[in-house]
Amino acid sequence: MFKPRWAFVLIYLIILLSLHLGNVFATIPTGPLVQQQLDRVLRLPGQTFNVSFAHYAGYVNVNEDAGRALFYWFVEAAEDPASKPLILWLNGGPGCSSIAYGEAEEIGPFHIKADGKTLYLNPYSWNQVANILFIDSPVGVGFSYSNTSSDLLSNGDKRTAKDSLTFLLKWLERYPQYKGRDFYITGESYAGHYVPQLSQAIVKYNLATKEKAINLKGYMVGNALTDDYHDHLGVFQFMWSAGLISDQTYKALNLLCDFQSFIHSSNSCDSILDIASAELGNIDPYSIYTPTCPANVSQSNRLLKRVHMVGHINEKYDPCTEAHSVVYFNLPEVQKALHVDRRYAPSKWATCSDVVYTTWKDSPRTVLDVYRELIHSGLRIWMFSGDTDAVIPVTSTRYSIDALKLPSVKPWRAWYDDGQVGGWTQEYAGLTFVSVRGAGHEVPLHKPKLALALVKNFLSGSSMPSLKLVSDS
């Protein structure tokens, strides 16, 4: 149940009054708490249940000159948010919305029913253990925008990290109650670039300013693009071992694609990837054992960018969940409730931006150098992997970690949830690996309960549970 704090209620009333009076306060400077309360989201369209937590949505301007603004949705913890850490969640693509995936079908509390209009409460939302911040990153993604149209054609890793850092600093000004709070960055897929790069930017900023403006404690990435060479080897091996491609194609991929960039591949590699894609047939490469959404029969498999969605690994999974987001987030009343400015809203909201994806600029071949740097900074670093994803599979993550040549601290073993194997884990000096059994590319979508167990252990810094611990509890 929602319990209002009275100071906020008062500010509310003032704001509501101001809106009724025709925005008379529009030119009056607003304090952080006022803007915070302006961003507060009240009941959402299709929300048939009450919630115990506050949540906020709006923009943070990350570059005044260009007019670049990142859209965020911030969900406080379900209970006692002041005692809980702050988590940022980022989706990949490049070009995909963290609202579409992270919030609406993975770790967020508000999930969308098949009618595209009604919400239901995700019982495994990560806001059970943390305050969660979702941002549409970079500009051109989801509701994030730039007034400089060329910005949308010049996105890349460097500016994404820089704008995200600016976002966080300004966001903490708006939410001063989270200044100094334990902060963790999480994400999946191409966010395997964003997350360590942003972590690195924060560490550098803190060192330069000699104050911990952002109290970064660690980061965790899932099915993360990490190192093009090793990730490619892993993809090809996984596709062959799982029986998805022919011997001939496997050989050709290893011959023509192993040293390619994931984002900027050669024509000869692309043509073999097309053959591989045709051989896969109409499966969801992001979750190879689940059925596809019937609406997506003729789909192209673009690696990393989620152009389609499929699957059914637990009884409740709906392979068309992405389509429901498209309906919901295009509803004018939903956009209004989320404080989307209609002047800057996309004409049609999409889960992923083709423009951002196809015009992506700088994308280093590896972020392992960032890992090497950050492992020594004392951050907690976890890499997880849904083991039925063929896009950045468990083999890729294993090859990438192996390339770091870290000493093993605790050996490979199964971890457990409710007496069943939830996956496998190995702890290295400075890095922990955790796989999630039977989960695809979007781990919290297919295995929400296991994903919640994962983040709980990540936040507490403890090893994943063994069978014994589960039996003892």
Place this chain on the structure above:
Amino acid sequence: MFKPRWAFVLIYLIILLSLHLGNVFATIPTGPLVQQQLDRVLRLPGQTFNVSFAHYAGYVNVNEDAGRALFYWFVEAAEDPASKPLILWLNGGPGCSSIAYGEAEEIGPFHIKADGKTLYLNPYSWNQVANILFIDSPVGVGFSYSNTSSDLLSNGDKRTAKDSLTFLLKWLERYPQYKGRDFYITGESYAGHYVPQLSQAIVKYNLATKEKAINLKGYMVGNALTDDYHDHLGVFQFMWSAGLISDQTYKALNLLCDFQSFIHSSNSCDSILDIASAELGNIDPYSIYTPTCPANVSQSNRLLKRVHMVGHINEKYDPCTEAHSVVYFNLPEVQKALHVDRRYAPSKWATCSDVVYTTWKDSPRTVLDVYRELIHSGLRIWMFSGDTDAVIPVTSTRYSIDALKLPSVKPWRAWYDDGQVGGWTQEYAGLTFVSVRGAGHEVPLHKPKLALALVKNFLSGSSMPSLKLVSDS
């Protein structure tokens, strides 16, 4: 509904009368039809439904001197059995009962509920398309026995093939209506040895006798042990790629086990297999994404021999199904209904015989030479693979087929069932490969609908359905 044929009913009445009169006919020679009708199984204990087909169970003596007798259960096709082929189904181990697996949890019509007492009709039984013969093979397995106790300690591939050939010849004498019927041999796991070896024995017998006593048309094996070297490579690669074992163990397996026999491995290899098994944790290696039966928490993973059972890939799957068989087939009234001779019945019926497994004699390192011979004999040969089995995984089957160096006739592609990818297929000159997506070691257990589609296409000799064909139908 069962429609009696009147000639048989008459024989029945005579038999029933004879039984009432205290077996006065016991010493009177019985014709084949009389023995056939003596073997007829009437309503089974716990059978709460009627069936449209006749079925029979009993023994065929395969060696008079030693007193070796193989137990069989024969299920006629649900409709028009006279028009349908005859299929033999064999399970592996060595030492596992085809009644326990093939009949009661895979392709047979009578499956057992969790109470161990009640039956239900398998809606995907292969007797929709064929008459199915299950045999407990060799002696010492299930209800098959030998009066020469040393026989139980001296089983091996050669005698199994020889006894099975004798069985078939004598069985066809008892069931003359099946003489000349199109005949196919099918099976899984260690039956990857039995099936081609028995096929070879039949081909040789037919050549020697210059008559087609057994009208063998082809064979089909699933997750079949084929070639120790290539199968081992495939197992190790699959276990690493699926994220089940550590890097270290993967390297050690390849170093110490690659040239080992599956059945008779060295101590050093066994010790690494033990480490691998510990690393797997409490999963079912026969179906790596399904939950385990809670009763089987401390289970040893003995490769090939099914010492435990687990899983849940479709909603209806019961991971404890094997335990229900143990209850049911130990019921005296069930054994009586199946014509088990209490004098020769095991004191406790088991799904698999430890004695047979541990004392197994001859087991060639490869049966690829048998394939090479039989491919040229014009038999239809199919190899299928449930692609979530880690015991004889899809990688093993691919390596073994590659070792045959057969020309490709139709390229690798996905096949479809109800618009979803059912698996992948490639057709070689003389051999067809078919994988079944999301199925474990016992393909028809986890994916019964796909398995029925598989056998239908095998029997008709047609390629697995493409998406287009499905859409057109």
